[in-house]
């Protein structure tokens with residue numbers, strides 16, 4: 602019974618789930634980033650003086666040159682650009698959604714990185730890469746990425 606099983610076809614399986622809960626800290630940069638989202642309604646990025654770009658989401662160290670980023674974070678201003686997008690028609694359980702949802706990768710000039718977020722107030726067939734989009738802030742902010750309700754098309 603307790604002998605080591607040498608033949609995998611002799612192994613038994615028991616189906617089930619193990620409830621495991623995780624709690625992660627945001628880290629120094631994440632804490633500051635999400636506080637600014639919640640308290641100021643601002644998107645901040647951490648500049649790298651060597652690479653001459655700002656990192657979004659902000660990081661303490663530049664992942665390209667490994668230098669410490671500046672503590673003088675900058676606001677990500679102006680509309681972002683839709684770099685890529687996808688249209689979701691089913692939820693995570695494979696059930697059809699009431700209405701299609703658009704998820705877009707947004708980027709800004711001078712910013713390395715970007716945000717993945719919902720794109721709304723536009724029909725899926727009208728979305729184009731390169732189009733300008735601005736954040737729509739949630740009425741109640743909690744210090745999460747959902748403090749931005751969604752992005753919507755904007756003028757340049």
Ligand SMILES: [Zn+2]
Pocket residue numbers: 649650651652653663664665666667668
């Ligand atoms: Zn750098």
